[in-house]
Every structure is written in structure tokens, then in C-alpha cells.
Amino acid sequence: MTAAQRGFESGPVGGRISAVYIEDGAADSAIARRVMDRLPGVPVHHLGAGAQPPTVSFSEGKRSLHLKKRRGGFLEHCPAGTTGLVCCNYLVVNFASNCPFDCSYCFLQDYLATNPQLTAFTNVEDGLAEIGRALARHPTRQFRIGTGELADSLALDPVTGLSRILVPFFAEHDNAVLELKTKSDCVDELLDLEPRGRTVVSWSVSPRCVVRGDEHGTASLGARLDAAARVARAGYRVGFHLDPLIEHQGWEDSYNGLIDEIFAAVRPESIAWFSVGSLRMTRALQRKVRARPATLPAPFALGAELVAADDGKMRVWRGLRVRMYNFVMQRLAQQAAEVPVYLCMEGSGVWQNTVGEAPSDREVALRVVAGAAR
Amino acid sequence: MADRPLSRLRPETLDRIRASGAAEEALVELTTSLGMSDNQARDILDLLADTAARHQLSIAAVLNSPELAAIVDRKMGRSDKIKVIKSTLRRLRYPQLTAALDRIDLLSRQLELPGGVRVELPENLEGEQAVVTVQAASAKELRERVAALADCLGGDTLDTIFEIWKGTAE
Numbered sequence: 001m002t003a004a005q006r007g008f009e010s011g012p013v014g015g016r017i018s019a020v021y022i023e024d025g026a027a028d029s030a031i032a033r034r035v036m037d038r039l040p041g042v043p044v045h046h047l048g049a050g051a052q053p054p055t056v057s058f059s060e061g062k063r064s065l066h067l068k069k070r071r072g073g074f075l076e077h078c079p080a081g082t083t084g085l086v087c088c089n090y091l092v093v094n095f096a097s098n099c100p101f102d103c104s105y106c107f108l109q110d111y112l113a114t115n116p117q118l119t120a121f122t123n124v125e126d127g128l129a130e131i132g133r134a135l136a137r138h139p140t141r142q143f144r145i146g147t148g149e150l151a152d153s154l155a156l157d158p159v160t161g162l163s164r165i166l167v168p169f170f171a172e173h174d175n176a177v178l179e180l181k182t183k184s185d186c187v188d189e190l191l192d193l194e195p196r197g198r199t200v201v202s203w204s205v206s207p208r209c210v211v212r213g214d215e216h217g218t219a220s221l222g223a224r225l226d227a228a229a230r231v232a233r234a235g236y237r238v239g240f241h242l243d244p245l246i247e248h249q250g251w252e253d254s255y256n257g258l259i260d261e262i263f264a265a266v267r268p269e270s271i272a273w274f275s276v277g278s279l280r281m282t283r284a285l286q287r288k289v290r291a292r293p294a295t296l297p298a299p300f301a302l303g304a305e306l307v308a309a310d311d312g313k314m315r316v317w318r319g320l321r322v323r324m325y326n327f328v329m330q331r332l333a334q335q336a337a338e339v340p341v342y343l344c345m346e347g348s349g350v351w352q353n354t355v356g357e358a359p360s361d362r363e364v365a366l367r368v369v370a371g372a373a374r
Numbered sequence: 375m376a377d378r379p380l381s382r383l384r385p386e387t388l389d390r391i392r393a394s395g396a397a398e399e400a401l402v403e404l405t406t407s408l409g410m411s412d413n414q415a416r417d418i419l420d421l422l423a424d425t426a427a428r429h430q431l432s433i434a435a436v437l438n439s440p441e442l443a444a445i446v447d448r449k450m451g452r453s454d455k456i457k458v459i460k461s462t463l464r465r466l467r468y469p470q471l472t473a474a475l476d477r478i479d480l481l482s483r484q485l486e487l488p489g490g491v492r493v494e495l496p497e498n499l500e501g502e503q504a505v506v507t508v509q510a511a512s513a514k515e516l517r518e519r520v521a522a523l524a525d526c527l528g529g530d531t532l533d534t535i536f537e538i539w540k541g542t543a544e
Contacts, residue, residue, distance in 0.1 A: 302428075305470055315469075
């Protein structure tokens with residue numbers, strides 16, 4: 001079995017890429033050549049420049065891959081940096097759009113509702129040039145840049161091999177750290193590269209019951225942690241995002257078990273950072289979650305005690321959320337006090353009740369980047 | 375279901391009822407016997423779906439829970455019954471939040487705030503600021519009420535209320 005096949009077996013509801021659409025002018029790119037090489041037998045359709053594949057539903061959009069040039073910028077500030085929230089000054093670079101996985105709570109269901117086609121952008125060199133210019137303009141700033149905002153960073157890696165371009169690029173830049181964030185176990189492409197401390201591979205992790213109930217098509221928790229151990233042995237720092245924390249009956253035991261499993265798999269010295277963030281969703285997304293086909297177990301995300309917060313998003317109500325944060329952060333600190341932990345998308349009041357301080361955005365960013373360099 | 379008087383419901387709401395499997399008949403009975411508006415039916419369906427997910431049950435099982443079954447059989451007005459059903463579902467859907475609100479309500483009464491004084495916490499305890507309102511018709515009355523308020527807030531009760539709200543209670 002090839003790495004490509006193995007990667008897509010953990011794709012959406014066990015599906016695979018059933019068709020590839022290539023835009024004129026994209027076929028000669030390194031990404032397109034690799035996709036063609038690694039998906040033999042998959043029907044390929046050539047499209048004129050700017051033409052779109054047939055309109056499909058959100059779930060159908062995950063089953064075919066559109067290869068095209070990205071028009072417009074690649075690099076942007078993480079949208080989590082909303083006014084009023086303490087922010088880690090994260091930048092996101094979009095080399096792909098949508099994700100082959102099918103998490104119940106995924107914001108892309110709403111955000112990409114009108115543009116759901118799974119897409120890999122082929123003009124990666126333009127994105128790297130844009131990053132290079134940003135790094136050169138601010139040589140004393142330490143950047144943290146991730147590819148996992150509108151896509152899973154590694155789910156498509158077995159077919160695109162994007163990491164083989166990104167990791168060497170960042171290895172040559174001393175003022176940036178690349179974060180590859182995933183729910184997959186697709187790390188084969190990374191193992192023979194030299195990250196030089198400039199790439200952190202991170203996993204969004206949830207208790208096993210939540211993986212089963214809400215994170216359809218993703219790698220199991222065990223497979224994610226095995227993959228983390230493999231990349232740690234290969235010289236990468238790894239990160240873990242306990243985000244979204246999903247409140248459910250028995251959440252203390254679930255998250256206790258999750259944290260034990262993380263530290264059984266990876267030594268604290270290999271961990272660059274943890275982030276912790278509560279489940280949040282817009283009302284529109286909540287309606288989409290309710291409209292998903294009924295499954296058992298039902299999505300834990302739907303049953304969490306979510307209420308409307310000041311920014312209009314639904315969150316677990318404040319007191320319970322803070323209790324969850326304190327529980328998880330105390331457990332992490334017991335095992336690895338030296339590893340930085342930050343909260344995602346929370347205001348200074350919640351930071352104060354959780355961490356005991358409300359640091360500035362810049363301070364949070366510096367601490368997290370330092371985690372990669374320990 | 376087609377011959378039941380469900381004309382007040384929008385097609386999307388009817389579709390949700392039709393898609394509810396074993397709960398369809400009970401939902402039709404509930405919405406028609408109480409003459410629910412579309413908004414009321416959607417609120418109930420949302421609460422049922424979320425409660426079922428929370429407890430990893432089917433919607434039919436939630437409808438058959440002793441808490442709900444007792445209300446459905448109770449004799450009361452249509453509007454009151456819908457309110458009680460919603461509040462019962464809300465307790466099942468938000469067990470920790472409703473317990474926290476109940477506890478805060480009890481503690482607030484123990485504070486014995488003076489007349490003309492209100493302390494409001496944010497809706498669903500989600501937010502950072504409490505609002506204190508002191509009504510007074512004169513400077514003298516304002517001074518008296520603020521002094522009385524200060525007297526009420528001296529013990530641990532107020533701290534406990536804030537700890538429950540902020541999530542810092544042990």
C-alpha cells in the first residue's frame with residue numbers, strides 16, 4: 001500500500017479522491033506532477049483558466065481535488081485575532097482549501113459552504129516569495145506561520161508532497177517557525193527532511209470518545225500520537241492543540257486520559273507548545289451540525305453546554321469553560337511545567353481566571369515561539 | 375402525518391420532524407396538540423436534538439423521559455405547557471448551567487439586598503461584568519440604600535456567587 005493510499009483511507013468516511021481537476025497552466029507545477037504520479041488511475045479533468053469543477057455539496061467537495069493557481073495573497077493574520085481577545089499573533093498561509101476529513105464542529109462547513117471544493121494551490125513558489133518578503137521586512141521579529149487554517153496541513157501531503165517544499169524553505173530562515181497542524185497520521189514525507197528547529201508538527205487532539213463521535217475520517221488518537229512520536233524521533237518539535245475542548249458528561253476522565261496518552265507517547269522535551277481552546281461555533285454552524293445525518297454516537301459538539309458569548313459565537317458558558325481550562329492546564333503543568341501553554345480566542349478576564357495573568361499579544365507570541373526553540 | 379393539522383409549520387420544520395425516525399409520531403402529537411407555532415416547534419426540536427446528543431440518546435428516548443412524560447400528561451393551558459416543556463428540556467440540556475443558576479439564585483436571596491437595589495449577572499453567566507442598579511428618589515435615599523447594600527455584601531456569600539459565575543469555585 002502506498003503512503004498516498006494510506007493517507008486517503010483515513011479520509012472522509014473512508015473515501016478517496018475520486019477525480020482530479022487541473023486548471024490550465026497548473027499541470028506543470030511540482031504539486032500537480034506529484035499528484036498525478038501518486039494518484040494513478042484517478043480520472044483527471046482539465047479545466048480552462050478560472051473554470052470551476054462542477055458544483056457539488058460540501059461533502060462531495062471533499063472527494064475530488066482541484067489543482068489551481070491561487071490568485072491573491074497567501075499570507076494573512078489568523079482570524080482568531082479578534083479585537084478584545086488575547087491573541088498569539090499567528091499568521092496563516094493558505095496553500096490549500098477545505099479538508100478531506102469531516103469533523104462535526106468544523107467551521108469550514110459554514111465558512112466554505114459556497115466554495116467547498118477541496119483545492120490544492122499549485123503556485124507554491126508565489127506563496128513562499130510572499131513569506132520571504134515578510135520575513136525580510138521584519139528581520140528581528142519571530143514569526144509563527146501555519147498552514148492549517150483552511151485545510152489540514154498534512155492530510156493531502158501523501159499526494160501533494162507540499163511539506164517537501166515547505167520544511168526546507170523554513171529551515172533556511174532564522175526568524176520564522178512553520179507549524180504543520182493536522183488530525184492525520186500522514187508524516188512519511190517529513191521523516192527524511194532536516195527541519196533545523198524551524199518546523200513544528202502539531203496535532204489537534206481530542207479524547208477517544210470525541211474522535212469517534214465528532215472527528216469522522218481522521219486518524220485515531222493512537223495513530224496521531226504514534227505519528228507524533230515518529231516525527232519527534234526524526235528531530236521535529238511537536239505541538240498539541242487541545243482545541244476544541246468539548247464539554248460532555250465525564251469530560252474530566254476523558255481529558256485526563258487524553259493527557260496521559262500524550263505523555264505516554266511523547267517526552268516533554270519534544271513538545272514545543274500546547275494550546276487550549278473551548279469549542280466555539282456560530283449559530284449558523286450550530287444549525288449545520290444539527291442538520292448533519294444522525295449518527296451514533298451523536299456529535300458531542302452538539303450536546304455541550306453552549307451559550308451565546310459577547311462576540312456572537314456559541315461557547316460553553318464561562319464558569320464551566322474556566323473550570324475545564326483550569327483542569328486541563330493543571331494536568332499539563334503537572335507533567336510538563338516547562339512547556340508553554342496558551343489559550344486560543346479568550347479575553348483577558350478568562351486568562352486572568354485561568355493563568356492568573358492577562359499577557360499582551362506580543363508576550364504570548366514570544367512565549368510560544370520560544371517553545372519551539374527550547 | 376400528511377393528514378394532521380401541521381399547517382402552521384414551515385416545510386423545513388416539517389422535514390425535521392419527518393427525519394426524526396421513531397420520534398416522528400410523538401413529535402406530531404406534541405406540536406399539533408399544543409398548536410405550536412413554527413418558532414416554538416423549532417425551539418423544541420433544537421432543544422431535543424441537543425439534549426439527545428448530550429445524553430447520547432435518541433430523540434424518542436428524550437421525549438419518553440420521565441421528566442417530559444410527566445408534563446405532557448399534566449392538565450394545564452397550552453401556552454403554560456409549552457413553557458414548562460421548554461424549561462424542562464433546558465434543564466436536561468444544560469444541567470450544570472441550570473444548577474449554577476439555581477445556586478446563585480439561592481445565594482442571592484440570602485444576601486437580602488435592600489429594596490430598590492438589583493444585581494444582574496450576564497445572561498447565562500456568559501460575560502465579564504455584573505450590573506448593579508440602585509434606585510433612589512433623593513440623595514438621602516441613595517446614601518441609605520448604598521450603605522445598606524454595603525452591609526449586605528460583607529460576608530462570603532457574594533464571593534461565592536462570583537466564584538460560581540467566573541468558574542473559580544473549588
